[in-house]
Amino acid sequence: MSKLFSIKEDRSLYPEKNVEGKIDVDLSSHKYLKMWHGPQHPGITGNMSLEITLLGDEVMDCETHVGYLHRGFEKLMERRKYIQCFPLVCRVAVPEPDFNEYCFAAAMEELAGIEVPETAQWLRTLVLEMGRLSSYLMWIGGQSGAFGQGIVGQWSNYMRDSILDRFEELTGGRIYHMYIIPGGVRGLLPDGFKDRMEENLKFIESMMKDIDRVMFNNAVFKKRSVGMGIIEKEWVTKFGITGPNARSTGIPMDVRKDYPYLMYPKLDFEPVTAQYSDIYNRADVRRRDLLMSVDLIRQIMAKMPEKGEIRAETPNVLHWKVPAGQTYKRAECTRGEYGYFMVSDGSEYPRRINVRGPSYTHAVALLEKMIINCNLSDIAGLMVSLHTYPPEIER
Amino acid sequence: MGKINDILSPFTAWKHVVNEPLSVKEPLKREGADRYRGFHKNEIDKCIGCGTCEEICQNAAIDMVPVEGKETKDGDSGLRPKIDYGRCCWCALCVDICTTGSLSMSNEFKWIDENPDNFRFVPGAENKPWDDKEKGWKKPDYHLYNPERVEMHELKPEERDKSFIEIIHGYSKEQALLEADRCVACGICTATCPAHMGIPEYIKAIRNDDLEEGLRILYDTNPLPEICGRICTHKCETVCSVGHLGDPISIRWLKRYIADQNPSDKYKEILGTENIEKNGKKVAIIGSGPAGLSAAHYLSLMGYSCTIFEKLPQAGGMMRYGIPEYRLPYESLDKDINYIQSLGTEFRYNTTVGKDITIEQLHEKFDAVFAGTGLHLGRSTRIPGTDHADVYQAVDLLRDIVLGNEVPVKEKIVVIGGGNVAMDITRSLARLQNQKYGKVQIITTSLESEDIMPADREEIVEGREEMAQIIPGWGPVSIKIEDGKIKGLNVVKCLSVFDEERRFNPKFDDNQTNFFEADMIVESIGQGMDLSYISDKTKENLKLDPRGRIIVDEYFRSSIDWLFVGGDIIQGPDVIHGIANGHKAAIGIDNFINNQNK
Ligand code: SF4
Ligand code: SF4
Ligand code: SF4
Numbered sequence: 001m002s003k004l005f006s007i008k009e010d011r012s013l014y015p016e017k018n019v020e021g022k023i024d025v026d027l028s029s030h031k032y033l034k035m036w037h038g039p040q041h042p043g044i045t046g047n048m049s050l051e052i053t054l055l056g057d058e059v060m061d062c063e064t065h066v067g068y069l070h071r072g073f074e075k076l077m078e079r080r081k082y083i084q085c086f087p088l089v090c091r092v093a094v095p096e097p098d099f100n101e102y103c104f105a106a107a108m109e110e111l112a113g114i115e116v117p118e119t120a121q122w123l124r125t126l127v128l129e130m131g132r133l134s135s136y137l138m139w140i141g142g143q144s145g146a147f148g149q150g151i152v153g154q155w156s157n158y159m160r161d162s163i164l165d166r167f168e169e170l171t172g173g174r175i176y177h178m179y180i181i182p183g184g185v186r187g188l189l190p191d192g193f194k195d196r197m198e199e200n201l202k203f204i205e206s207m208m209k210d211i212d213r214v215m216f217n218n219a220v221f222k223k224r225s226v227g228m229g230i231i232e233k234e235w236v237t238k239f240g241i242t243g244p245n246a247r248s249t250g251i252p253m254d255v256r257k258d259y260p261y262l263m264y265p266k267l268d269f270e271p272v273t274a275q276y277s278d279i280y281n282r283a284d285v286r287r288r289d290l291l292m293s294v295d296l297i298r299q300i301m302a303k304m305p306e307k308g309e310i311r312a313e314t315p316n317v318l319h320w321k322v323p324a325g326q327t328y329k330r331a332e333c334t335r336g337e338y339g340y341f342m343v344s345d346g347s348e349y350p351r352r353i354n355v356r357g358p359s360y361t362h363a364v365a366l367l368e369k370m371i372i373n374c375n376l377s378d379i380a381g382l383m384v385s386l387h388t389y390p391p392e393i394e395r
Numbered sequence: 396m397g398k399i400n401d402i403l404s405p406f407t408a409w410k411h412v413v414n415e416p417l418s419v420k421e422p423l424k425r426e427g428a429d430r431y432r433g434f435h436k437n438e439i440d441k442c443i444g445c446g447t448c449e450e451i452c453q454n455a456a457i458d459m460v461p462v463e464g465k466e467t468k469d470g471d472s473g474l475r476p477k478i479d480y481g482r483c484c485w486c487a488l489c490v491d492i493c494t495t496g497s498l499s500m501s502n503e504f505k506w507i508d509e510n511p512d513n514f515r516f517v518p519g520a521e522n523k524p525w526d527d528k529e530k531g532w533k534k535p536d537y538h539l540y541n542p543e544r545v546e547m548h549e550l551k552p553e554e555r556d557k558s559f560i561e562i563i564h565g566y567s568k569e570q571a572l573l574e575a576d577r578c579v580a581c582g583i584c585t586a587t588c589p590a591h592m593g594i595p596e597y598i599k600a601i602r603n604d605d606l607e608e609g610l611r612i613l614y615d616t617n618p619l620p621e622i623c624g625r626i627c628t629h630k631c632e633t634v635c636s637v638g639h640l641g642d643p644i645s646i647r648w649l650k651r652y653i654a655d656q657n658p659s660d661k662y663k664e665i666l667g668t669e670n671i672e673k674n675g676k677k678v679a680i681i682g683s684g685p686a687g688l689s690a691a692h693y694l695s696l697m698g699y700s701c702t703i704f705e706k707l708p709q710a711g712g713m714m715r716y717g718i719p720e721y722r723l724p725y726e727s728l729d730k731d732i733n734y735i736q737s738l739g740t741e742f743r744y745n746t747t748v749g750k751d752i753t754i755e756q757l758h759e760k761f762d763a764v765f766a767g768t769g770l771h772l773g774r775s776t777r778i779p780g781t782d783h784a785d786v787y788q789a790v791d792l793l794r795d796i797v798l799g800n801e802v803p804v805k806e807k808i809v810v811i812g813g814g815n816v817a818m819d820i821t822r823s824l825a826r827l828q829n830q831k832y833g834k835v836q837i838i839t840t841s842l843e844s845e846d847i848m849p850a851d852r853e854e855i856v857e858g859r860e861e862m863a864q865i866i867p868g869w870g871p872v873s874i875k876i877e878d879g880k881i882k883g884l885n886v887v888k889c890l891s892v893f894d895e896e897r898r899f900n901p902k903f904d905d906n907q908t909n910f911f912e913a914d915m916i917v918e919s920i921g922q923g924m925d926l927s928y929i930s931d932k933t934k935e936n937l938k939l940d941p942r943g944r945i946i947v948d949e950y951f952r953s954s955i956d957w958l959f960v961g962g963d964i965i966q967g968p969d970v971i972h973g974i975a976n977g978h979k980a981a982i983g984i985d986n987f988i989n990n991q992n993k
Contacts, residue, residue, distance in 0.1 A: 081453075172430040217401050
């Protein structure tokens, strides 16, 4: 039966690759089909598109196209005062804005020699973990949805909404939090926040058990994900792979451990890894990372001070001249290493800001390599398994 | 086994069939969080239109626009922020930085309208359903600029109460940079400053550590920065927007910092006045006070040759002969005056117009005349006993101190008056008492209660630190004299000074009396002008208002076309007004002379 529907068995049908490792496609031979996957495909992660060449329903060649979401933030920031960049940076990665806010603020603070009060550092750590949780909840819906399990997405969306409620009461905004302001944060925890958060966490934990049963212990999901889309260990350094994509190959790399920042040194956790990186294991690493976030949020809420200074004194933000210099600040986001490279020439405007979004590596070069021989119907699942957010590719 | 499990386990999802569906019901009915950054609100009467919200908005979502019922006045631009919801990104930085705390955000987030233009609106000026919502984003406790003033180092009372050395030290570079950093560059001060000095611009020059540029900006509108940097009445600071929720910027000390830091021998080079071409025209200036000096400066820049006629032996007018040295040291005064002199102005000291030379002669010899003769005649309360020999006028005593004449200093002195001149004489006499008797026994009393005393607050505070008793709220009735000697001053409680129409009309409570012991009384209730230098012949053509003041046009030209008049005699005692008048008059004189030659 399977032989009938698969061409994998007979490799002789495969075209030869040329010196560049590409195949020469002669469309008039009617052997191949060229098609665009995205940017408006519901299975695509965000606005990017794949120009794929199919032989039957198998991908022979692929070129990624980005640019649909280019807003020119890095350039815009060179024309904005530092404080005016603050409301801009969250937009670089829409589903997980807080890492932008953190890296931007931390880079500025380092150049300006500003010490952020401890309470603010705890709150920053909390917000980053909340961001991780909500980002994974968004991802899990996408991952299951790409393999046809709509129900998980409905549950996870509801869970994510409950975290956005907490974001709303803490930061004043649901999506763009604009909370980690250079110098500190913009507010203490509201009264009763911890109780409400604990309620949400309990609910998430119980729902995650259901998701285990429905998604991870699911023959269909396993059939489509186990052994699919493997990332070889040696690719990690070759491609600059970070985050769960790298950890699932067995390498315990995690910026939270490797380059400790904020209050992570005071928290108890170990990077989540797997033996080898196929779609299933990557999903499982993220699932466990998600649950670790739940645990970290509890740890943070237990250890953080209730009150205290939340913002260091800074120069007048309207004409804050950050001392000349350059720095790179990084943090571990759900996709891997997130970083801001900031150059100041000592003026009121940043000279250059470069955002390192992990999706750039994962969604372009890595995907182009991994997608070859992938079945058309698995492309969406493969892409989501790399967990990429095109907005951070196009800064 | 695992495989069977994997087939069965997903069916556990069916248990949710009996549960409530996981969805947010009626999302549009939910209320925004307490801190939600929703639609803007503005307390329109509290807002001063400083535009700082507009300045910080990175989306250019805010335009400052005129609104009905709001006039431009001192400390209020009359404009209010109009927000464009097609641009706003709800960052609330405008709220965080608002200098008055008038701007906030409600927790409302739904607004349905068919006309897109309606989404540009002036919060507070257009009634919106969320205007009275309590919840929403408020100005936080942290500061985006420092609301606290950088302390100025001053001599302690015990270090200064016997001498006339300068009390205020001036900012160091580090202090000036910090203080300059606090300014939000709104320009509210500029509008109020009588000379409309480019305050945010010179404060910016300090931040950029470009003090030469700072000096150029100062001299654009004010040729006496050393002086004003010390004794200006700083109306700008009274209205400074940062003062609403904190201390106003020390505009005066910052100006002084720029002037102090630039060496006088480099002024001409910095200000580009090394080679001014003369135009061959001459202007006579009567009086070397701020108005006369300012006119001389700006006329010199235009190429005029100015001659200042000064009755007293040195230049500066009231700034030298009225303001004590501990507030304005002579070297600072001289720095400003010497520079004006170096531009070619000739000073004729000890020359009284009307006596040594007539005003008609000036008219003959010069192309135009500017008179800024100031208010040098002390006014008397005219209460019984003021004709006694031990009753003095503050202005006369202050002048005598500077001239080096002998000044009578008795053991117990009462000063009548609540303005800066009263404080000047009080504090000067306190020093002299201290030198002579080793103690201070001086009472200063004013009609005005403390909150409306016209003297600067710091003068009152410092006067008290120097052991002068300042007792406001009493009206003088009579001077008690026994055996030809003054015994003291009888006073009654003053209830109010002005009537409802803000006219001077004091009300007293005769049942509440008091007596201040004294053997010498000094009156300091205001000064009058002396126009005797204008001959009767010329006066015939001079139009005066019902209160005897010379009527001038906007360029300070009197009804006699060649005679321009400005300064205290026109606008009341104030240095910066005098400077502004002199500048304006210089322009008027230039126009007059140019038109005459056409
Ligand atoms: S910053 Fe505040 S006071 Fe100034 S214009 Fe804006 S709303 Fe008004
Ligand atoms: S909330 Fe932000 S974007 Fe909106 S008007 Fe205020 S400063 Fe501008
Ligand atoms: S000194 Fe005060 S009023 Fe003037 S521009 Fe600065 S902040 Fe505004």
